[in-house]
Structures are given as C-alpha cells and as structure tokens.
Amino acid sequence: MFYAAKDMMAAKAAKTYLNNVIKAYGRVEExxxxxxxxxxxxxxxxxxxxxxxxxxxxxxRLERRDEKTFVAVVASSATRPWMQAAMRQHLHGREFELPSWAAAVL
Structure with a gap:
C-alpha cells in the first residue's frame, strides 16, 4: 500500500517535470x-x-554520492525503433542527477 501511494505521487510529479523538459518535442500523456x-x-x-x-x-539504478542522488538506466525499450536507438545512445551508460523531490520518492 505504501509503495502504491508513493509511486502515484512520484508519477504525477515526474509527469509534470518531464512535460516541462520535453515541451518543445511533445508531451507525456501517462x-x-x-x-x-x-x-x-x-x-x-x-x-x-x-x-x-x-x-x-x-x-x-540509483546511487547516492555527496548528498546527491543519481539515476542510471540499465534496461529500456520503446515502441519505435528510432526511440529505442536514441535511448540506448543517450541514456544507457550515463548517470543523471535527480531533483531532490524525485530522489526522495524513488
């Protein structure tokens, strides 16, 4: 029950955050x-x-260093081959610092 409520809050905040990041390219629907x-x-x-x-x-994968939290994508998939290729090239093998609100809920 705790995970479900926490995950729902995280999803709502992440959707808002990502829509701001990708607004020039489109929007996250779900x-x-x-x-x-x-x-x-x-x-x-x-x-x-x-x-x-x-x-x-x-x-x-999450990693905490120097009071910061980083996320790394280990495995991913997409419904479009071009998106899958872009994710492998730009996400896999890289770490991204999470905003503090995201680190608290993931």
Whole structure:
C-alpha cells in the first residue's frame, strides 16, 4: 500500500517535470512508476507522430554520492525503433542527477 501511494505521487510529479523538459518535442500523456521493481512506463505524444509512443525503463539504478542522488538506466525499450536507438545512445551508460523531490520518492 505504501509503495502504491508513493509511486502515484512520484508519477504525477515526474509527469509534470518531464512535460516541462520535453515541451518543445511533445508531451507525456501517462506515466507509471513502480519503485519496488525499479521500473517506469510512459506514453508520449511527440510532435509529428500520429500515435502515442510507449517507453519503458525496464530497470534503473540509483546511487547516492555527496548528498546527491543519481539515476542510471540499465534496461529500456520503446515502441519505435528510432526511440529505442536514441535511448540506448543517450541514456544507457550515463548517470543523471535527480531533483531532490524525485530522489526522495524513488
């Protein structure tokens, strides 16, 4: 029960945050966080695409250093081959610092 409530709050905040980040490219329509399994699923409507694109972060890793939290994508998939290739090139193998609110809920 605790995970479900926490994950719902995290998903709502993450959706708002990501929509601000990608506003020039489109918008996140749905976002689901499963912090227990370390999995995130989202559907995006991107400019120029006629239908939603599904993206799944199948596994992520968190690391805390110097009072900061970083996330790294371990495995991911997408419903479009070009998106899958872009994620492998730009997400996998990199760490991203999380905002403090995100670190608290993931």
């Amino acid at each position: 976002l689901i966080v499963d912090s227990k399994r370390r999995r995130i699923e989202l559907s995006c409507q991107l400019e120029g695409e006629v239908s939603l694109i599904g993206v799944t972060i199948e596994q992520y």
